Amino acid sequence: MSQTPALSAPRSVLVTGAATFLGGYLVARLAENPEIERVVAVDSRVPNKTLLRRMGRAEFLRLDIRRPAIAKALTSYDVDTVVHAAPSLMDAAAHSAAIKELNVVGSMQVSAACQRTPSVKRLILRSTAMIYGASSADPAYFTEGTPARREPRRGYGRDMLDVEGYARGLARRRPDIDVTILRPQAILGPRIATRMSSYLSMPLVPVVFGRAARLQFLHEEDALGALEWATLHPVRGTFNLAGDGVVTLAQAVHRAGHLQLPVPATLLAPLAGVLKEGRVPSIRSDQEGFLAFGRVLDTTRMRSELGFEPKYTTLETLDDFIARGPTEPVISAQAWQSMERRVVSAATALQ
Structure with a gap:
């Protein structure tokens, strides 16, 4: 393992997506760091009161990153580090044109603003492992340099391929700017709302037969920790982010105390929407491959x-989500354990 870079706290940090879980709580963490002189939080929406209180001394700017105002903010606050955490897929039930515009056009504006602002020396982009796609032809482990056999052609994964392209273009045009791209695996936890947490919270979980x-x-917490670490430690490059180990979808469903409903792949998304009764964002077509085949990342470079x-x-992430998250078991852990003991006992008796 190479030597860990020395701590290098930025002087003035601007974080986009401050009304989101990751963006808002990152602002709160950075605001608690006395080595950082100024923390600027940016979003087109006002964060909830709890999040605003946690931001402490950070300055909140309500502005749309798709507009030239983002460049004025970088100049006005003499920003040297930009954390672009705004790209989102949880803000709408479907991947709408508005969400695509916010992700792609907004990121293009942020990159252009960084290029025009001499004080900016660092850009940290929160991307996603969804850029690899998911299919039966995928490798066992995706490394940062291994392209997907079938890249996503639409949806959030496609958006983020374009967004990463803007970030790399910035690095070429401004070689004095350190660009760090983080590709987190499916994020799960007791507080954050994601499509995976919504999916695993269903008592009856449709799975691909x-x-x-x-x-x-x-x-x-590790997603937040990685963003904070990358903000404080100057390392150029692209990095996969994931916890150690692998679980199957069936194991995750059983561990949550829920039941599987095997269905054809074509029925997965519509059936999930029916079972959730429209209360949460539905599964999109670009997620069907992930739920059928999964995706595993190589995290050596991380x-x-x-x-x-x-x-x-x-596994610890899954268990913490089950223990402290919004999901309620249909079948208790004790019942599963009792069933497992009976199966093991019966198998032993047959030997």
Whole structure:
């Protein structure tokens, strides 16, 4: 493992997406760091009162990153570090044109504003592992340099491929700017609302018949920790983020005390929407491959180059979500354990 970079606190940090869980709580953490002179929180929406209180001394600016005002903010606050945490897929029930515009056009404006602002020396982009896609032809582990066999052609994954392109273009045009791209695996935790947490909270979980998706998770605290670490430690490059270990979708459903409903792949998204009764964002077509085949990341560079070590494994992340999250078991853990003991006992007796 290479030597961990020395702590290098930025002087003035601007964080986009301050009304989101990751963006808002990152602002709160950075505002508690006395080595950082100024923290600026940006979003087109006002964060909830609890989040605003946690932001402490940070200054909140309500502005749309798709507008030129973002460039004025970078100049006015003499920003040297930008954390672009705004790209989102949880703000609408479907991947609407408005969400796509916010992700792609907004990111293009942020990159352009960074390029025109001499004080900016660092950009940290929260991307996603969804850029790899998911199919039966995928490798066992995705490394940062291994392209997907079938890249996403639509949806959030497609958006983030374009967004990453803007960030790399910035690095070429302004080689004095350190660009760090983080690709977190499916984020799960007791507080953050994601499509995976919504999916695993269903008492009756539709799964693709005949498939055993291999999954990794990244705990919400580790997602925040990685963003904070990358903000404070200057390392160029692209990094996968995930907790150690792999679980199958069936294991995750059973561990939550829920029941599987095997269905054809074409019925997965519509049936999930019916079972959830429209109360949460539905599964989109670009997620069906992930739930059928899964996706596993190689995280060697996360440790050896970025120098970040998650506190939670994939299984610990899942268990913490089950223990403290919004999901309620249909079948208790004790009932599953009793069933397992009976199966083991019966198998032993037959030997």
